Amino acid sequence: MRISAVVKRILKQFIHDKRTMALMIVAPIIILTMLSLVFNGEDLELKIGVLDLPDQIVEKMEQHAVVKNVSSEDAIESLLKEDYDAVVVFNNGEKKLYLEGSNPSINRAVIELVKNSAVNSEEKVTMNISYLFGSDDMTSFDHFGPVLVGFFIFFFVFLIAGVSFLRERTQGTLERVLASPIKRWELVIGYVVGFGLFTMVQSAIIALYSVYVIDLKMEGSFFYVLLITLMLALSALTLGILLSSFAKNELQMIQFIPLVVVPQIFFSGLFNLDTISNYLSWIGPLTPLYYGADALKSVMIKGQGLTELWIDLLVLFGFSITFMILNIYALKKHRRI
């Protein structure tokens, strides 16, 4: 009953606070729309597998890419699923290009490179191109859209949850609530459920908008997208509440953003993960967005299902549970029992 009192109160506060509600839903939509209109391609190092290619062509390609010899055609798919961008095969005069396909700017770069590496540039190069994931009509935005959907949900939930819990402290209501016989875990669960319900609506609207209005590529099931965004939002919510206990005021809460939220973008796959320095690459797996973005890409670009997703979902859930336990512990500062 006490949990439901907290849940009800949070939802009512949202309903009364139209501006916050609008911010959480409209702001991500506006930014996603802008980015979908603005974005252009990028530059990176390619990894290409080759089978039966003339040495001169391989040499030329090696100037611009990491090239590896493939033993047989059977190995192609597993190589692409690893981290190779493409495999080029020359077979009895027939030229085939297999693309991993989920990143359109990489697709374009590979096609360009293979064409330029042809011995006789006068000769018209004709190739059979096939895509493991994606297709040739995929835009760059299709590629990083899923990451951005995850990021914006994470960002706004983190901020709003953190600030609102912080305000409980600064306006004295946290102390007043703790003077009632509510248990610490009841308060934390109440917060998570109350914000969780609102976040569900928020994530659904943002995801629906991204898929049906911005027309982001959507190969998999929409239900999985909802599930992932909910799990991601839950981790943002619990992290926001947790960090709010280390902030004295709203400004300090906002200062956590460049420290805690922004770096997660670097490891979420928005930038090519292979180019990250080894000194930093260990950070990625410690951040919730890393898993959320990976899962969203799997569903939206590759159309994968639970078999590929469950680890990401489980890790996100683990983050949330950990943060919640730490929250219950952090509240001890305000009341021991």
Place this chain on the structure above:
Amino acid sequence: MKNFPVQTRVTKRYGHTTILDNIKMTLNKGEIFGLLGPSGSGKTTFVKLLCGIEEATEGEVIVLEKQMPDLNVMKRIGYMAQADALYGELTAYENLEFFATLSGVSRREQKARILSAMKLVDLEKELQKRVEDFSGGMKRRLSLAIALLHNPDILILDEPTVGIDPSLRQKIWETFEDLRSKGVLILVTTHVMDEAERCSRLGMIKGGHLIAVGTPDELKKQTDSQTIEQAFLSYGGQSNEN
């Protein structure tokens, strides 16, 4: 000894700063105990110790025969903090509903309790108004209504009448006296001397020390003063000399 709802023998420190130094106090059922003292003397800390929000560094705080903090005892305490702890975005009714549920008032009883508590503080017409549109005095009264909601056995009120006009203050004190006659223990901290006169007993705190306890008349007699204010000042003077 068993019948005293509150017994303390408590020292509270933050780091090396001693806020309360061995405060020994025993409060009775059915009395209004006034806690006087300059700001920064430790009144609020003492009040928070009784509510279970703060914990004793040394000694004990026994409320209703239990060492605080104790969740079951906290159900029977009505607390009004010095700063209004209200949700501005919510209406008065929503605030009351929230705290009523937290304090364990059953859903069936809530409406009646909310109405009667709001009548006491003369706010029954403002139930559907947002709290952010309330004046300071209205917020104070709403906080008081919240403290009264669950018919507590002990009321702990930290400066309850600040910003409330004299006629309403009169009415609120009548409510306190009515509750006391029903056996409720009321602890108020106050700066207002005519309020102090209306208390059953007074305790004076200065610099973390309890410097005097007694009925208003006793305190005046001991210091040979006409008013509580003079008594208060004369105790304050003594403690400075020590």
